[in-house]
Amino acid sequence: MTRRERRSFSKDFKEQVVQLHLAGKPRVEIIREYDLTPSTFDKWARQHHSSGSFQEKDNRSPEETELIQLRKENQRLMMEVDILKQAALIMGRK
Missing domain, CATH: 1.20.5 (Single alpha-helices involved in coiled-coils or other helix-helix interfaces)
Structure with a gap:
């Protein structure tokens, strides 16, 4: 099994992905379309819900x-x- 290179995402991208989900787009479809891992998407959704920020220190x-x-x-x-x-x-x- 090969390791994937670590990617970084901008705050705007994370916000757009979460807003798509809040607008009703299915989670599975978002994950597949943007080639995300389920845990990454879930973390972003949880952070957005709890504090509205994606920075670790704010959460x-x-x-x-x-x-x-x-x-x-x-x-x-x-x-x-x-x-x-x-x-x-x-x-x-x-």
Whole structure:
């Protein structure tokens, strides 16, 4: 089985595809006509329904946003600890 090259779609294209579906065109027909995967189409429809945006950051739950923020803070704190450990080693030598 050969892998397909990853394609990218513009926001306008995604909007048009979702609007076609909302206008009554069958899902299967849209997927076949535009050579989309069902999961891609379903994701676009879900994103449009929930937030009206196709950007990942606009479709995150508050928990996901908080988790990302906490992971960044944790990484920053771990770097600070590493710097302090290095400073303590340097100061201990003198």
